[in-house]
Amino acid sequence: MLMNTAETAEVVSLATRALRYIRRESLAAGLLGYSTSRLDTENLGTDNSCNTLVTLSVPIYETLPYVVVLLLPASGFRLFEPFRKSSLSAVQEIRGNNVEKLEEGDHAPSFPRTIQRGLLFQLTELLAVYVLLHKVTSVLFIPGSLSVATSCSSFVPQVLALGAMAGYVGLFVVLYYFARYRNHIMMQIGAFQESDHARNFKRYAAVDSSDKLGSTNTSKKAMAVVRTRLFHATSRGDLDEMREVLEYAKRAGLPNGFPRKYYAAPKIRLKFFAKSCRNPVHVAAYHGNIRALELLEENGFDLAALDKFGRVRFSTGSFFWYFFRFLVKRPSNSDDDKSVSIFHSTLVTPLHCAVATGQLETVRWLLERGVAPGELAQASFRSRRVPPLFLAEHADIARELLLHGADPL
CATH class of the missing domain: 1.25.40.20 (Ankyrin repeat-containing domain)
Incomplete structure (x- = not known):
């Protein structure tokens, strides 16, 4: 089922806001990442809690530029186009070649237009999974960060920690809408299941x-x-x-x-x-x-x-949904469970x-x-x-x- 006009406008609006956020955070990540790498630990005093706070904050800033890459599929550039359909002329040519060989009464098989995900989009899916796993594992360090933040008396590490926390939450927001955007595009082109766009069209022709x-x-x-x-x-x-x-x-x-x-x-x-x-x-x-x-x-x-008959095709889409199913609810009509249960x-x-x-x-x-x-x-x-x-x-x-x-x- 395709999104209605209101839902589409909402997605576009959210993508625009996400782009503005990314530009702001990417610039901040570059400046603050450089600053934190140049911090003189002697200026932080002898309190090790400040050094620990800076150490825990830096990895968050280092992952913020990844958001720019995650936004590329929504940029509108053909190079970063998420999905593409096989050309109609190629399907007609293959079907025509087979029809010519048919005898009277023979049945002409059907060859549907298949959908494939772009190579760069596959890399983006893998990057999204990496960022998600990185953020999930970072949760283990949040209690320690809160405890050392209260004992650090220096102003700069505390500001860095607050910025890292905002960036941490913002990355989850971007990942969520990246998955929503991916679903939206899939529904538009009629690829309701991961297996609908994990096939190679060339298998029909050669x-x-x-x-x-x-x-x-x-x-x-x-x-x-x-x-x-x-x-x-x-x-x-x-x-x-x-x-x-x-x-x-x-x-x-x-x-x-x-x-x-x-x-x-x-x-x-x-x-x-x-x-x-x-x-x-x-x-x-x-x-x-x-x-x-x-x-x-x-x-x-x-x-x-x-x-x-339906052999398992372990694609980046299956890998993506294996992790993102915990973050985003799948559309009701994409009931393909290959991404949830790969080994069956x-x-x-x-x-x-x-x-x-x-x-x-x-x-x-x-x-x-x-x-x-x-x-x-x-x-x-x-x-x-x-x-x-x-x-x-x-x-x-x-x-x-x-x-x-x-x-x-």
Whole structure:
């Protein structure tokens, strides 16, 4: 949900005030940082409490210039743009190349415009986490600072301590609105979850050139090539390459039933960890590519196999929210918990994938071939162990599942 006009004006106003604060504090940080580094401890008298007070205040001033960097994403300069969308022309070109290869009745897969965060913005996120951790650990020294402040008789250290305290509170304010601004931009571009802008668009267009369909010495190496090439070919909806890869698998000596052996459901180890098999059936169901599903079925793939389809992508955004969730409340519609629980695994069926993406015809196709509508996902946490019906957002899909015996309870 996007912010309304009043909320947007409030964010802009707050950002403007934050900019003024940053300019003032940065200048003060430079002058006071230089002054504190040049302080002659002999002028503070023999009272060690004054020296201690200055020592505790200096690190706060040293982190104030970081605020300028945190404000760069809101500066409006293209270089510091937080997020960017993949070009529409690139998506249309890839889709057009695949449509040309389709035969009559083939289904053209969908390729959404993806969102990526800029490199400099990723560095800014890491800096924000560093500043937050720095300020949190500084809390441990506040009681000691208050005790020595009362015993220090010199005026200069006391002024430095008061300025450091104001800067300490101000940094938390800046961090809070940095996170709010980040949320605001995400909502505007439609990236409601961290996983919505952690993907690389190039994965649709290219495959590692080292994975050639040449001769291999062992079936293990051949299977590695098949797994990679078939996964990417299915992602692009390239039926010709899928057929070529499957023919190569036969020439390489892989047994007739290799899909059920090599694409068997992975095991969740130590409750949290599982390795994805990169099953092409899940990819085809996700995109609603029925022709690809038919081709995979003809070659012995299990239409009800479990796999870890949503692999963990540990991005700077996930790292950012892992810490900032304690400071800022997340928007109600960004319910992606990958940033909160990085170490977890969920194994789903192709039917889960088709239901989650609203592929009605694919759901019908799978159900007509006997895929169980009530198969539970396997997951690290009980809340994730749900049947496909719990992922349905379209009435027609929910009705189709219920007609085939899905349990609504």
